[in-house]
Amino acid sequence: MAETTFYSLLGDLENYLNDQRDTGVQRLEVDRAVLAELAKEPTIDPVEALAVETAGVPENFQSLEAIAEHVLSCRSCSLCQTRTNPVFGEGCTDSPDILFVGEGPGASEDAQGRPFVGKAGQLLTKMIEAMGYKREQVFITNIIKCCPPNHRSPLPEEMEICLPYLRQQIEMIQPKVVVGLGATAIKGLLGKTAGITRLRGTWQEYQGIKLMPTFHPSYLLRDPSKKKIVWQDLQLVLKALGREAPAKGK
Numbered sequence: 001m002a003e004t005t006f007y008s009l010l011g012d013l014e015n016y017l018n019d020q021r022d023t024g025v026q027r028l029e030v031d032r033a034v035l036a037e038l039a040k041e042p043t044i045d046p047v048e049a050l051a052v053e054t055a056g057v058p059e060n061f062q063s064l065e066a067i068a069e070h071v072l073s074c075r076s077c078s079l080c081q082t083r084t085n086p087v088f089g090e091g092c093t094d095s096p097d098i099l100f101v102g103e104g105p106g107a108s109e110d111a112q113g114r115p116f117v118g119k120a121g122q123l124l125t126k127m128i129e130a131m132g133y134k135r136e137q138v139f140i141t142n143i144i145k146c147c148p149p150n151h152r153s154p155l156p157e158e159m160e161i162c163l164p165y166l167r168q169q170i171e172m173i174q175p176k177v178v179v180g181l182g183a184t185a186i187k188g189l190l191g192k193t194a195g196i197t198r199l200r201g202t203w204q205e206y207q208g209i210k211l212m213p214t215f216h217p218s219y220l221l222r223d224p225s226k227k228k229i230v231w232q233d234l235q236l237v238l239k240a241l242g243r244e245a246p247a248k249g250k
């Protein structure tokens with residue numbers, strides 16, 4: 001069974017609250033004792049702290065290959081201690097129509113070193129194909145490049161440390177449109193206060209590139225009724241690219 005840690009509990013709680021909010025719940029009763037427990041800082045293992053470099057991710061890569069190489073041996077945050085394979089991203093790097101940004105690798109991605117290859121990834125592939133593209137014609141990556149332990153969401157500090165990779169990937173790949181998948185991707189791209197429920201389906205901008213926020217495929221697996229609005233968001237993307245989705249079955 002997966003080990004339960006402070007961060008995994010916090011991640012579960014965050015996922016639960018996001019789900020509640022996304023289904024329209026606006027108020028929840030919370031026990032004061034639970035809040036007090038959550039407010040306690042976890043103690044950091046000094047050995048774990050030592051294993052992480054303090055230098056951070058360079059801001060001056062000269063090529064995508066250089067970024068990919070750095071990602072493979074990155075030790076800039078403690079996720080390097082629990083990941084199996086970092087996940088750089090994959091697809092067309094020569095100004096593709098779309099660059100999809102997810103949250104971070106899950107267990108399947110960690111095992112294979114490739115983005116979106118688990119259940120949510122299979123759904124993302126179907127969405128890409130429904131838009132009239134092959135997976136290899138778009139670029140797919142994540143806010144963070146290493147899988148967090150115990151299925152928890154990335155921590156804000158992990159996102160901050162890892163973001164220079166994504167910023168430089170986008171700068172070099174120059175996609176025509178970025179599609180941000182889910183709450184974490186949108187927070188990473190647009191800042192702490194950006195909410196997916198409010199922003200989905202509305203054009204935003206990231207590094208001068210059009211950004212469309214929409215729900216994450218794993219949320220669609222939990223609530224398939226949301227597929228319809230995500231499809232509307234993706235139609236807006238196609239429209240901005242001067243394209244139409246092919247008729248079903250083509």
Ligand code: URA
Nearest residue numbers: 102103104105115116
């Ligand atoms: N979920 C993500 O956000 N990214 C992946 O690569 C896989 C699942």
